[in-house]
Amino acid sequence: VPDARVFVTRRLPGDALQGLVASCTLDIWPHPAPPDEKALREHAAPADGLLCLLTDRIDAALMDASPRLRVISNLAVGVDNIDLRAAADRGIPVGHTPDVLTDATADLTMALILAAARRLPEGIAAVSEGRWGAWSPDWLLGLELHSARLGIVGLGGIGQAVAARARAFGMEVVHSSRNGGVPLPELLHTADVVSLHCPLSAETHHLIDAGALAAMKAGAILVNTARGAIVEQSALAHALRSGQLAAAALDVTDPEPLPRDDPLLQAPNLIVLPHLGSATRRTRERMAELAAENVRAGLAGEPLPHQVQMSVQAGIRPAPEGDQCPT
Numbered sequence: 001v002p003d004a005r006v007f008v009t010r011r012l013p014g015d016a017l018q019g020l021v022a023s024c025t026l027d028i029w030p031h032p033a034p035p036d037e038k039a040l041r042e043h044a045a046p047a048d049g050l051l052c053l054l055t056d057r058i059d060a061a062l063m064d065a066s067p068r069l070r071v072i073s074n075l076a077v078g079v080d081n082i083d084l085r086a087a088a089d090r091g092i093p094v095g096h097t098p099d100v101l102t103d104a105t106a107d108l109t110m111a112l113i114l115a116a117a118r119r120l121p122e123g124i125a126a127v128s129e130g131r132w133g134a135w136s137p138d139w140l141l142g143l144e145l146h147s148a149r150l151g152i153v154g155l156g157g158i159g160q161a162v163a164a165r166a167r168a169f170g171m172e173v174v175h176s177s178r179n180g181g182v183p184l185p186e187l188l189h190t191a192d193v194v195s196l197h198c199p200l201s202a203e204t205h206h207l208i209d210a211g212a213l214a215a216m217k218a219g220a221i222l223v224n225t226a227r228g229a230i231v232e233q234s235a236l237a238h239a240l241r242s243g244q245l246a247a248a249a250l251d252v253t254d255p256e257p258l259p260r261d262d263p264l265l266q267a268p269n270l271i272v273l274p275h276l277g278s279a280t281r282r283t284r285e286r287m288a289e290l291a292a293e294n295v296r297a298g299l300a301g302e303p304l305p306h307q308v309q310m311s312v313q314a315g316i317r318p319a320p321e322g323d324q325c326p327t
């Protein structure tokens with residue numbers, strides 16, 4: 001498609017875009033900050049393809065302002081930034097980057113579980129602030145992972161990869177997902193650590209609200225590497241302050257970035273990372289490759305190799321987050 005134009009909303013690691021240069025004209029957003037709504041609209045308007053990020057809101061109005069658009073390729077497995085139904089209504093396939101980020105995200109989840117369970121931030125702060133006294137039998141005692149129960153909410157590829165790692169640590173793993181496992185209330189009530197791996201959708205928005213947090217085992221740990229809005233953050237802050245939860249470790253928040261003065265950041269025993277789940281060089285390069293493959297196929301009118309199913313797009317099925325098996 002020699003005269004096709006593709007708007008790429010950020011520079012990407014690796015050389016995946018090189019493969020597209022021969023087949024289309026690339027308009028690559030050159031700044032580290034995402035295009036704002038107006039710039040996104042302007043650059044997408046003449047585009048046949050869009051290679052976008054989770055920071056770009058791709059809604060019906062944007063699609064209508066981009067009449068030539070015939071492929072949307074998201075550099076993420078999660079696709080909650082895209083109005084999937086609007087894309088389906090317009091016959092625009094949506095691609096994403098499943099599987100290649102599964103291990104990186106599962107590793108980071110374990111890092112967060114360990115950091116929260118063994119109170120790493122408190123220990124690091126004590127050393128750097130000169131509060132390291134003599135070795136003491138009862139200082140900074142944490143949760144031992146062996147024999148503790150991990151509750152995984154959402155058993156796609158990432159949830160399964162976390163389960164495998166947790167079992168290697170001797171954890172007892174239970175899960176709750178749309179395809180089975182234990183009911184969510186039972187998981188919340190019995191798990192020492194709850195880790196979220198479900199997609200963000202209307203169904204999972206604020207799934208972990210005040211009621212769910214109150215239902216958790218007293219002194220449990222909450223870990224979220226999925227999407228920030230699955231957790232109601234004001235309720236989480238309350239649960240940390242009251243001691244209902246021993247700790248929470250979040251790689252995702254709502255919004256992102258979380259403003260420095262957000263009240264959540266005042267809560268005790270809270271770890272917040274700036275959305276680093278897939279942040280390894282190899283994974284990000286693979287994500288860029290998959291996203292470029294999706295663009296190439298979409299421009300050629302072929303099925304996308306990593307396409308969000310049209311049934312998902314049309315809202316008949318929920319969106320995937322790290323799902324490896326077709327659902």
Ligand code: DGY
Nearest residue numbers: 075076077078101278
């Ligand atoms: C995703 O892919 O959905 C992550 O949040 C970013 O890698």
